[in-house]
Structures are given as C-alpha cells and as structure tokens.
Amino acid sequence: MLTAFSRAEVYTPRSPHKNQYYRCVEAHFEELEGTWEDRYQKEYGYWRPYVLDIIYKYLDCGDLYLGFARVKCDDCNHEYLLPFSCKRRHFCPSCHQKRVVEFGEFLCGEVLKQVPHRQWVFSIPKRLRLYFMYDRSLLAKLSRCAWKVLSVYLKQGVSLDDPKPGAVIAVQTFGDFLNSNPHLHIIATDGCFDQDDGLWLGPYRTLQSWKGCFAWRSSIC
Numbered sequence: 283m284l285t286a287f288s289r290a291e292v293y294t295p296r297s298p299h300k301n302q303y304y305r306c307v308e309a310h311f312e313e314l315e316g317t318w319e320d321r322y323q324k325e326y327g328y329w330r331p332y333v334l335d336i337i338y339k340y341l342d343c344g345d346l347y348l349g350f351a352r353v354k355c356d357d358c359n360h361e362y363l364l365p366f367s368c369k370r371r372h373f374c375p376s377c378h379q380k381r382v383v384e385f386g387e388f389l390c391g392e393v394l395k396q397v398p399h400r401q402w403v404f405s406i407p408k409r410l411r412l413y414f415m416y417d418r419s420l421l422a423k424l425s426r427c428a429w430k431v432l433s434v435y436l437k438q439g440v441s442l443d444d445p446k447p448g449a450v451i452a453v454q455t456f457g458d459f460l461n462s463n464p465h466l467h468i469i470a471t472d473g474c475f476d477q478d479d480g481l482w483l484g485p486y487r488t489l490q491s492w493k494g495c496f497a498w499r500s501s502i503c
Contacts, residue, residue, distance in 0.1 A: 298344045327415030343368035397481045398472040404428040405465040414464040425451050439484030445474030
C-alpha cells in the first residue's frame, strides 16, 4: 500500500529591498514630494501629510532590524523570525493583499448573512470629482447619500411595514488609470429583512442609469 506524503511548505521571507518597486519609491519619493504641487496637484489633489507617513512605513516594512516576532512549532521545534509589517492599504502590495483577504473572510464569517446579495457601484459626474480631491470629508457624506438612495429603493421593492435592508459600503478614490475618481462599492442584501430576520426578495433587475448626481449599476452576487 502506497502512502502519499505532501511536503510542507518552507517559509521564505520576502526581501522588499530587492524588488524594483521598493527601489523606485526609496530613490524618488522625495523628488516626487518636491515637484507635486507644480506638476501633479491640479490633476490629483494636494499632497497630504498622511501620504508621507505611508511611504516611510512602507520603507520600513519587512525589516528585521526594526522588530520581529519569533514563530515556533510546538511539535518539531522549528522556528523562524517574522518581521513586522506596515499594514498599509494599496501602497504596500503585500500588506494590502493580506488585508483584502482578511476583510473578505470577516465579511463572510461575521457580517453577511447567508442570503442573496447584490453588488452596487455608485459614481458621480466628473465635474463634481474635483471637490473630493481637496475635501476628503465629503467621502463620508457621499456614502450616506448613496445609502439613503439605495435603502429607499430596496424598501420600495418589498411589501413590509418596517423593512430593514443591509449593506457594506467601501469607498474607492481612484479609477482604473489611477485618476481621481471617487466612487462606492456596495454589497447589499437583494431585498429587506422583516421583524423575524426573514429576507423578502425585491424585484430582480439589472440597473445602469442616472438619477440626480448619482450613476449606479448593479450585479447579482
């Protein structure tokens, strides 16, 4: 009788200092900061102090000299050193991917009920996007406005006295070409809950239209 053994993976620590992205950031971020106002501010907004904080934390990410955790297996006593990470979104590819996976697992395991959901994308006209580049507090108001519109639509699709829709809203401030494009990604229940937590499905529609200052499109998920 043959027994198949799968070889355990060996942890290989990443070397951020060796990749081209890290070297590019390290060599040119000060030059970028110095020329931002003249060359890029009109198109991408002002240079926020928070950006510089993210860059410094990224440059320290994965550096054993700046702190680490010792990971040890209780069975075989094998151990290795795991350097601390910056935990920044988007700018650090490694940390961003971890956060995306962890957040997805959190939504599926702790937040979303096992009911049909629909993805919604809300965007705004180009002439209004300029205001969001200089006033980030408008993003919170954008989320509230979108949810007010969407919740009214979901409630009107069911015959209940006190319907309760559910949703998770994520803000994204850039487009496919890294241009300024504040918009919202929403995962919403495809209907509303009643007083006993039962879901009443709304009318099935695939929407893509304009209403006021919002454009939206939806897809089932």
